[in-house]
Amino acid sequence: MQALITHRTLPTRIFNALSGKAIFSPGAKVHDNVPIPTINSQQLLVKVKTVALNPTDFKHMDALAPPGCILGCDFAGEVVKVGEGAAGKWKVGDRVASVAHGGMYPDEGAFAEYAKVNHDLAWPIPGDISDADATTYGVSAMTAMFALNARLGLPFPGSKENAKPAAGDESTIFIYAGATSAGLFHLQAAKAAGYTVVTTASPRSFELVKKFGADAVFDYRSSTVVEDILAKYPNLTKAVDCFSEGPSSSICAQVLKPKGGTVVLLLPNGESKVPGVQFEMIMLYTVLGRAFQMLAPLGPKFEASQSDREWAARYYSALPEVARLLKPTPTVSLEPGFKGVLDGLEKLRQRKVVGGKQVVQLQS
Template identity: 50%
Template structure:
C-alpha cells in the first residue's frame, strides 16, 4: 500500500525545531506492507482523513525516521481480529484516531490503517465519512479533558443539560476544534460554558453552545469574567501557548486548568495545571523525540474513558455533539501535503480540513 512516511534523522529534526521551520521535505509517499493486525485490532480501508497541527509537527520535528504519519481517519472495516468480531464486521463504517507519527505501521495517511477495536466508533448512516473523521483527535481530546476536570462520563452520556446546574467551566480558545467539542460535551453535562475566542469566532462558539464569549486578546476580559462568574473552578486551555494558561488560572477562584501542552506550574495559589497527552489512551509507554523528550506511561483509565465515549458516540444525538465546520477536499496524498502546508502557515482557522480519497 501507499502511505506517508517520514525520512528525517534526529539531528535534522532538532535543527528544524531550533530554527522554527522545517528544513526540506520531512516525509514522502512510500510503498509499504499492509499492516498485519492482532486479535484485538481491526484493519480499515481509509476513505477520509482529517488534518491536525500535530501531523505537520510530527513531520517537521517530532517523528523518528520511517514513521507512518496521520491520526484521524474514517473508512470501512476490511479485516477483523477475532477478539473484535462481536463489535465489528467487514464493511462497517468506522472512524477514530491512531497514534500516528511514532510507529512504522500505524498512521492514517495511508490506504489502510490498523486500529484498536475498542477505540473506534461506528459511523451512523446519516453521517458522511468526511464528517465522521473530525471526531478523532479533537473530540477525544475534549472528552478526556473533561474527565480530567472530574466531569463524570455518565452526565455526558445521559445528558444533564436540563437539570439546571449552576456550575460553570471556562474553555479558552472555544472556537478551536477541541474547544467546539468541549463546549458541546460540557453543555450536555449540564455546565454553563464561558469561552474565550477572537471576535471573529464569537458567533461560532455561541452556535455550539457557549453561554458567554470573551476576547482572549485583552487582559480586561479576565476581570470581566471574574465579575460575572466569580466561582469558576474548572478550565480547559485549548491553546496552551503564551499566556493562555495564566489567563485561565487568573480567572479561577481555585481549582484545575487542563492544558494540552506542558505549562509548568501556575503562579496562583490553589490552582493546578494538569497536562493532557491524548496518546496515553493506547496503553503503550512511549517517548517523544527519543532519546531526548518526555516519557509517557501507560494510563488504563484514559483508555477506558475514550472506549466508553466511542462506544456510545453513535447513539448520542448528532445535534448535541456536532462536528466542527468542515472544508471537504477531494483528492489523495498530494492534497494531504497541500493541507498540511495550509496548517503550517497558520491558515485554515475556523474550519477542519478533511481529505476524502
C-alpha cells in the first residue's frame, strides 16, 4: 500500500525539537510498497478514505517520530477485514472512524491506504455524518472528553451523571484558547455537562467560540486578561489550557489563584507558580493502552495505563450518542491525496489554520 513514512535522523530531530525549526523538510515521504497491516483477533483493518490533520502530525514528522513510521492519527473509512473476536460487533463494509498513534509504529497510522485499529477503539459512523465530520471526533474531541471527564471529573455529555446539578462555584470552568480544534470540543462538552464556560480567543474567533458554547470570551492578547476574567469570575477552580505554550498556562494559574484548583495542560509548559494551583498534563496517546516514548531514546516516556485504555473504550461506545450532542468542528477540505496532507501539515506548522480542522480525502 501507499503510506506517508517518516525518515528523519536522530540529530535532525533533536535539532528541530530544540530550535522549533523543520530542517530538511518534508520529514516524510510517500512510500509505495508498505506492507498492508496484519490484524489480530481483536482488530479491524480499515480502508482509509478521509483523514484529519493535527499539530501532533507535523510535530512527529519534524522531531518526535523515529524513521520508518506511518504518520497520521485521525481517520475514517470502511472496514475490509474483521478479527474473529470482533465479528459479533463489526462486519466488512461498515463505516468506521478511529484514532491511530501516528508516527510511532511502522504498521499503524492514518496517512496510509489501510490502517488497523482495535475494534473497541473505533465507532460506527452514523448514516447522517460524513467521513470528514467523523474524523473531527478523533484527537480533538477525545482530548476534550479525556481532560474534562477523566481528569476534571465532568460528566460525559448525555450520561445520567448529568442529572446531578453541578455544585456552586465549581459549575464554572475556564477553557484557554477555545478556538483551537480541541478547545471547540471542550467548550461544547463543558456546556453539555451543565457548566458555565469562560474562554479566551482572538477577536476574530469570538463569534465562533460563542457558537460552540462559550458564555464569556476574553482576548488572550489583552494585557489585562487575568484581571478582566477575575472581575467577573473570581471563583474558578478548573481550567484546561488548550494552547499550553508561552504565557498561557501561567494565565490559567492566575485565573484560578483565588480558590486554587487544577489546570489540565495539553503540552509541557512549566510548573505552576501559584500556591494551591496544580498543573496536570495529559497526552492522549495513553488512552491507547501502550507504553511509548517520544523522541526516543531521549524524550519523555509514558507508561501503559489500563484505566486510560478503559476510558477510551467507554468514549468510543458512547460516541454515537455524544456525537448527537457535540457538533463537529468546522472542516476545510484540502487537495485529495498525500499532497493535500503534506500541504496541510505545512499550513499547520506555519499556524495558518484558524477555527477548524483540515481534512483530506485519501481514497474514494
